[in-house]
Amino acid sequence: MRVFGLSISAFTALTLASSAWGLRGLPKENESLYKPDENGNWACLGHPDIVISFDKINDDYCDCPDGSDEPGTSACAAVAPPGGGFFCENPGHFPGVLPYNRVDDGACDYDICCDGSDEKEGVCINKCQEIHDEYIKVLKSQQDALERGLQARQKLVAQAATARDEQQKEIVKKEKELKEKQTFLESRQEILDRLVETQEQDVSSGKVSKSKSPEAIEKVAIKLEDLKRSYGEFASRLQAAESDRSQLDRIFEQLKDTYNPNFNDPAVKDSIRSWEEVKSNSQLSSDASSVNLDTESLAALIQELHEYRDESSAVLERQQSIAKGGTFFKILSLFVPSSSQQLLASYLYELKVWLARQGLAAYPPMDHPGSGHQAGEYSESIEIRDARKVVENIQNEINDIQSAIETSLSDLSADYGQNDVLRALRNVCVENPVGEYDYEVCFFGQASQKGKGSNTNLGTYSSLKRESDHFVMTFENGARCWNGPIRRAQVNVYCGSVSEISTVSEPEKCEYFFKMTSPAACDPNLKVDVEITHSDL
Numbered sequence: 437m438r439v440f441g442l443s444i445s446a447f448t449a450l451t452l453a454s455s456a457w458g459l460r461g462l463p464k465e466n467e468s469l470y471k472p473d474e475n476g477n478w479a480c481l482g483h484p485d486i487v488i489s490f491d492k493i494n495d496d497y498c499d500c501p502d503g504s505d506e507p508g509t510s511a512c513a514a515v516a517p518p519g520g521g522f523f524c525e526n527p528g529h530f531p532g533v534l535p536y537n538r539v540d541d542g543a544c545d546y547d548i549c550c551d552g553s554d555e556k557e558g559v560c561i562n563k564c565q566e567i568h569d570e571y572i573k574v575l576k577s578q579q580d581a582l583e584r585g586l587q588a589r590q591k592l593v594a595q596a597a598t599a600r601d602e603q604q605k606e607i608v609k610k611e612k613e614l615k616e617k618q619t620f621l622e623s624r625q626e627i628l629d630r631l632v633e634t635q636e637q638d639v640s641s642g643k644v645s646k647s648k649s650p651e652a653i654e655k656v657a658i659k660l661e662d663l664k665r666s667y668g669e670f671a672s673r674l675q676a677a678e679s680d681r682s683q684l685d686r687i688f689e690q691l692k693d694t695y696n697p698n699f700n701d702p703a704v705k706d707s708i709r710s711w712e713e714v715k716s717n718s719q720l721s722s723d724a725s726s727v728n729l730d731t732e733s734l735a736a737l738i739q740e741l742h743e744y745r746d747e748s749s750a751v752l753e754r755q756q757s758i759a760k761g762g763t764f765f766k767i768l769s770l771f772v773p774s775s776s777q778q779l780l781a782s783y784l785y786e787l788k789v790w791l792a793r794q795g796l797a798a799y800p801p802m803d804h805p806g807s808g809h810q811a812g813e814y815s816e817s818i819e820i821r822d823a824r825k826v827v828e829n830i831q832n833e834i835n836d837i838q839s840a841i842e843t844s845l846s847d848l849s850a851d852y853g854q855n856d857v858l859r860a861l862r863n864v865c866v867e868n869p870v871g872e873y874d875y876e877v878c879f880f881g882q883a884s885q886k887g888k889g890s891n892t893n894l895g896t897y898s899s900l901k902r903e904s905d906h907f908v909m910t911f912e913n914g915a916r917c918w919n920g921p922i923r924r925a926q927v928n929v930y931c932g933s934v935s936e937i938s939t940v941s942e943p944e945k946c947e948y949f950f951k952m953t954s955p956a957a958c959d960p961n962l963k964v965d966v967e968i969t970h971s972d973l
């Protein structure tokens with residue numbers, strides 16, 4: 437803090453201002469420059485060729501072009517060199533240098549000349565003792581504030597150390613977790629690889645896995661219920677087709693019995709011959725009735741599945757026989773429209789694949805109607821899918837842990853200031869009412885303006901810079917101003933024993949300037965260990 441920095445140099449200077457000295461406005465160290473020669477004359481300091489009588493010094497008339505003959509009046513104010521001025525000795529306080537034009541102007545310039553020497557004798561009383569006492573009081577209170585701030589800072593430093601410790605422990609924990617997960621991943625990957633290999637072998641050999649459970653059988657039963665319903669629908673359509681066909685049969689029988697062959701009508705003759713041919717090749721009636729039988733078989737099977745769900749091997753055989761389903765499909769394909777055939781085929785195929793996944797049947801061949809698969813492909817079993825999901829989940833967890841470790845490591849090596857003190861402020865928010873709003877600053881987080889029913893984002897933490905007696909945090913990319921720029925904020929943090937927002941201004945529309953205090957900004961290097969007593973003066 438500059439004020440403390442000043443105080444250090446001030447104390448050094450304090451010892452220099454000790455006693456009064458004869459020539460007005462001249463510091464004692466320049467005494468040797470103002471000696472008359474043997475004739476009582478003196479040469480201007482910057483113009484040795486101009487010689488004046490020594491008693492013309494401080495006679496309120498400017499004789500020397502450099503003004504050196506008037507160190508204690510305002511006569512040479514216009515020509516005084518830059519930086520020069522009337523020297524006030526200020527015994528008991530700090531010497532000061534007053535611009536010449538303020539000398540003998542009737543005003544007591546106590547801010548620089550507490551001894552009143554800038555005015556004629558008797559105009560200004562000497563106030564150096566009083567002013568110095570006040571100065572010491574302010575200095576002490578500032579030192580006390582710094583002391584309190586530094587004590588509070590110590591707490592923050594301790595919190596920062598704990599936070600760092602916790603972060604390190606967390607990293608160790610995460611690294612251990614990572615290793616365990618990686619081992620777990622390897623074992624699960626092996627299981628997956630084995631399952632995939634087994635299924636590939638099973639698919640190529642047609643071998644059926646024996647894994648099954650009552651729940652799996654229950655699912656089969658539900659699926660079969662659906663299939664039964666579907667079979668029923670197709671059976672009804674088949675019966676309808678069969679009845680249409682019977683009617684046609686009757687019509688053709690009638691035509692055959694009643695037509696007159698003597699008319700020699702080739703169209704009628706051809707039709708009757710074709711019909712006889714179709715009829716002799718067709719097995720429709722018997723096959724159609726077997727559709728009904730299949731539907732009943734399914735119903736019975738479902739019943740059995742419910743009753744014997746634990747006896748899965750028996751169920752397996754039945755499912756395998758159902759899953760074959762070849763004859764039934766072929767018969768149906770004679771009568772149902774091609775669009776419905778496709779539907780039925782894919783339905784059957786799905787059922788077969790599902791049974792296979794449950795380990796209850798062999799995988800259907802690639803050329804099975806409705807498969808939609810290319811040769812060489814096959815569906816993964818649920819076991820494989822589950823195993824793959826487990827592997828994927830573990831891999832995702834590993835990725836998350838790795839990125840958390842990376843983030844923590846980079847945060848650990850980040851610059852959080854002297855003694856790592858600012859680490860304690862991560863996630864710390866300070867909120868105070870200032871003017872018509874409540875303002876909030878979350879260190880390394882977000883700055884906000886609250887009130888009037890809204891919470892406006894003034895920006896997200898962007899950068900940190902240390903200045904001599906404070907640090908500067910910037911917050912960028914806040915909410916866009918209506919008809920204006922994106923809000924941003926600069927927060928200057930000064931030393932103080934408590935964290936609080938002191939002032940907020942908006943120098944440009946939607947650009948905010950905060951001043952706040954925090955123990956984190958107290959600099960231990962600026963601590964002044966000087967005991968001030970009047971005996972020092």
Ligand code: MAN
Nearest residue numbers: 885892917918920942945946
């Ligand atoms: C709100 C506040 C003000 C800002 C105006 C701009 O009233 O966020 O700080 O100047 O919007 O429209």
